[in-house]
Amino acid sequence: MNAANTNIIVHGDRTMALWEGASAWQLDPQTLSSMGPVDWEKRLTHAPFSAHPSPDRDGSLWNFGHVPWAGKLILYHIGSDGVLKRSAVLHAPETGMVHDFAVTDRSLILVIPPFRYDPHRADHTSSFLDMHRWHEAQPVEILVINKSSLEIRRRRQIDPGFHFHLGAAREFSDGTIELDMCQYRDASVLQNLFLDQLTARPGAQPLQKQVLLRPASTTGTVQTIHERPSEFPHSTLAHTGQTDRPYGWSIGLDPKTGLFRFAQGINMATGKVDQFDYGEGTYLEEHIFVPDPKNAGDTGWLIGLHHSISAGTTQLSVFNAFQLSDGPIATARLNQAMPPGLHGSFATTQA
Ligand SMILES: [Fe+2]
Numbered sequence: 001m002n003a004a005n006t007n008i009i010v011h012g013d014r015t016m017a018l019w020e021g022a023s024a025w026q027l028d029p030q031t032l033s034s035m036g037p038v039d040w041e042k043r044l045t046h047a048p049f050s051a052h053p054s055p056d057r058d059g060s061l062w063n064f065g066h067v068p069w070a071g072k073l074i075l076y077h078i079g080s081d082g083v084l085k086r087s088a089v090l091h092a093p094e095t096g097m098v099h100d101f102a103v104t105d106r107s108l109i110l111v112i113p114p115f116r117y118d119p120h121r122a123d124h125t126s127s128f129l130d131m132h133r134w135h136e137a138q139p140v141e142i143l144v145i146n147k148s149s150l151e152i153r154r155r156r157q158i159d160p161g162f163h164f165h166l167g168a169a170r171e172f173s174d175g176t177i178e179l180d181m182c183q184y185r186d187a188s189v190l191q192n193l194f195l196d197q198l199t200a201r202p203g204a205q206p207l208q209k210q211v212l213l214r215p216a217s218t219t220g221t222v223q224t225i226h227e228r229p230s231e232f233p234h235s236t237l238a239h240t241g242q243t244d245r246p247y248g249w250s251i252g253l254d255p256k257t258g259l260f261r262f263a264q265g266i267n268m269a270t271g272k273v274d275q276f277d278y279g280e281g282t283y284l285e286e287h288i289f290v291p292d293p294k295n296a297g298d299t300g301w302l303i304g305l306h307h308s309i310s311a312g313t314t315q316l317s318v319f320n321a322f323q324l325s326d327g328p329i330a331t332a333r334l335n336q337a338m339p340p341g342l343h344g345s346f347a348t349t350q351a
Helices: 195-200
Strands: 007-011 014-018 025-027 034-037 061-067 072-078 084-091 107-112 115-117 132-134 140-146 152-158 162-171 177-184 207-213 221-224 230-235 247-253 260-267 273-277 282-291 300-308 313-320 330-334
Touching: 061 107, 107 162, 107 177, 140 207, 152 207, 162 230, 162 247, 177 230, 207 230, 230 282, 247 282, 260 300
Parallel strands: none
Antiparallel strands: 007 014, 014 025, 025 034, 061 072, 072 084, 107 140, 115 132, 140 152, 162 177, 177 207, 207 221, 230 247, 247 260, 260 273, 260 282, 282 300, 300 313, 313 330
16 A cells, blocks of 8 residues: 655656655656656665655755564665665664654754554554554654764664654754754644644643754753744755754644644744734645745745635745745635645746
8 A cells, every 4th residue: 555645745857745654656747647656776666765855955865764564764865866876774673653854964863752663553454553652651762874874873862752843953063963843742643633632631732842962962952942832844954054044934733723823933043933823714734945046045935835714715825934924925825625735845847
């Protein structure tokens, strides 16, 4: 089975639909018709390829695939031409479910919550999630993988918590690593995706946190960047590598309804939030930062879809990424509602 329903990206000459349970699935970019699984190399046919590949600054693409039933972690490095440059299959028994990762100049960072595949729960009636179990007393494990050797360079731990998404990571010359993520207290969001669960349980909503890993310590520290419940983090760092102006974006939950309602820009150094409120009765999807190619990420746009529940419409909004509170500078509205999705990508097309 290959659902490929979580994300979609364009890389090389391929348009690929992605999920984390199996291989990428290629689509025709004009018609969006199905073309079949992407076969990077024979030994990895149909192997998991996560929904969150990460571009490097040289135009290449990194990704991982988690194979919990075999205790393996696959690493992929794909050139800007779409051809696989290197791969590695790491022995990783009892690794928790990992959805996203981050790339620095030297390392791949996998942050792994204690939500682990349990072979005793795996049978033909179980969903993929039902095969996992939350271990509330166990720490989050962080693997730092050397980009040159594709070997695990360091293992670190932080206190228990669950997350889907990382924003970006940066690695300093002394080996200190800083990354941000949207973290939940536990994994209950996975099995209770009902709005009343998100709103009724104190502490159940995700908060944007910063993790600091120092080379001399096996445990990292975690700080809350701001107190507004947030998901789908993005960062200038992932696009430019510039560390002097760390800035991020996310979408914010309405704490009363559990619906994504706010577009948020965050000064990552101060935690100051620049926010646009779409209003009650709206539901947002991921909002994406698109850097201005003429200005190396110092200017750019935030783009995203939202649904008006009362009007039954879907709208695309474009913001000045650093002035969200001014409201959209351009919009495009469909006169009908598209089914809500999760992720999205921005791709340029050739005229
Ligand atoms: Fe995701």
